[in-house]
Ligand code: NAI
């Protein structure tokens with residue numbers, strides 16, 4: 001059954017559902033004004049899943065107007081934080097009740113393993129919403145002592161209409177990170193999904209309506225970045241823009257937002273280092289180094305994609321790391337429970353990763369493992385028929401800091417391993433980048449661990465782990481990895497203004 005607004009889909013695991021295809025504005029699914037659609041591709045098979053309406057500039061304006069109206073409407077504006085929290089908990093419950101379906105959609109549209117989507121991404125959505133629901137009636141201002149004849153206090157007020165632009169690597173998580181604090185503080189939202197992976201959040205839109213949010217509070221649109229994303233970032237009636245994606249696009253978003261001096265939060269790219277000192281637990285370091293680069297098909301902004309190893313343990317670490325990659329990184333069908341790594345999200349990302357691998361070879365790094373497509377167009381071109389954007393987990397050793405694979409964000413299962421001699425040199429190498437998102441370090445010397453953690457220019461440091469993120473802990477970068485923080489209590493600061501109220505007590 002196919003209609004304009006929804007389609008019946010069945011996944012390889014037998015799950016069947018009705019997929020909404022419209023723009024979710026004012027709690028209704030609607031067509032785009034131009035009728036333009038974007039086709040979602042299954043990256044495992046390269047087959048079309050369905051086509052979803054793409055918002056035009058005019059549709060963005062319609063969504064912003066809906067959000068503005070909702071922001072001023074007593075049904076949202078007069079709601080207490082306690083009552084907003086009830087709706088947020090209800091949404092978290094509904095997402096939990098649909099966990100298997102949402103994980104299925106994610107595996108189909110994004111290519112990530114179903115088991116990961118089910119055990120990590122769906123719970124993350126719930127956890128983040130519940131965490132911020134808890135803050136919704138506990139996020140108040142201060143009373144400030146200005147002497148006995150006066151009184152001053154502050155109230156935290158929502159910013160207004162928040163434009164939120166998310167990427168394709170974690171469609172559910174990224175939506176929750178942005179919706180949670182925005183709703184907690186009483187804002188309204190226009191959320192633009194990544195055009196490569198719109199399906200899971202369009203299904204969540206149905207649940208948003210069911211959870212009881214008034215029309216216009218949460219609007220969810222699919223659309224091209226250059227059109228819908230840009231229209232949102234520059235819209236004069238949008239108060240805030242929160243963006244996650246590449247540094248290049250983040251820079252564009254910042255320029256567009258400058259026109260009306262919008263509040264901005266940017267989470268952008270990274271080339272995060274992982275340091276292995278000579279006194280490290282090498283087994284532990286190898287295990288986490290594998291997680292740090294190979295999880296989510298290597299498509300993680302905080303992935304520790306540069307591994308810096310002390311010369312005394314270099315060979316042994318590389319041996320253990322390669323063993324970890326070989327034994328854990330099972331590449332295959334996202335619906336196979338044994339799969340650790342699915343396909344890259346799109347043909348563009350697949351080709352981009354293969355191009356970087358080519359450049360690593362040309363620049364003279366040693367290809368210690370992988371380096372080849374496992375399926376897809378590149379293999380098919382060799383005469384075999386093979387589908388899907390799969391890339392073998394790839395390890396380059398003997399990398400030099402001038403090489404592209406060491407300097408640029410690859411965003412795939414490809415890592416560069418380099419050698420260092422001293423702690424000082426390791427820190428200098430770690431900081432020799434325009435990025436500053438995460439960093440991991442392995443040592444048994446806790447004095448050194450905390451010393452190096454402070455020396456490294458990054459928003460987050462993991463001591464004896466990597467990419468061990470937690471919704472209760474602030475997340476974000478320094479340098480060109482972003483502006484502001486999401487998650488934790490710090491994430492709230494991005495979604496409210498502080499109003500100061502001065503009271504002259506002598507007025508009576
Ligand atoms: P992108 O940064 O262009 O896309 C992210 C989001 O921004 C999408 O929703 C997109 O539609 C939107 N967008 C694109 N152009 C825009 C514009 N001019 N104005 C407003 N919004 C716009 O990333 P893309 O092209 O999908 O991936 C390219 C590279 O970006 C990746 O290889 C990776 O290196 C990096 N990336 C980083 C992510 C992260 O989590 N930090 C996530 C996704 C990509």
Ligand code: MG
Pocket residue numbers: 040041042043108109110196197345
């Ligand atoms: Mg897709």
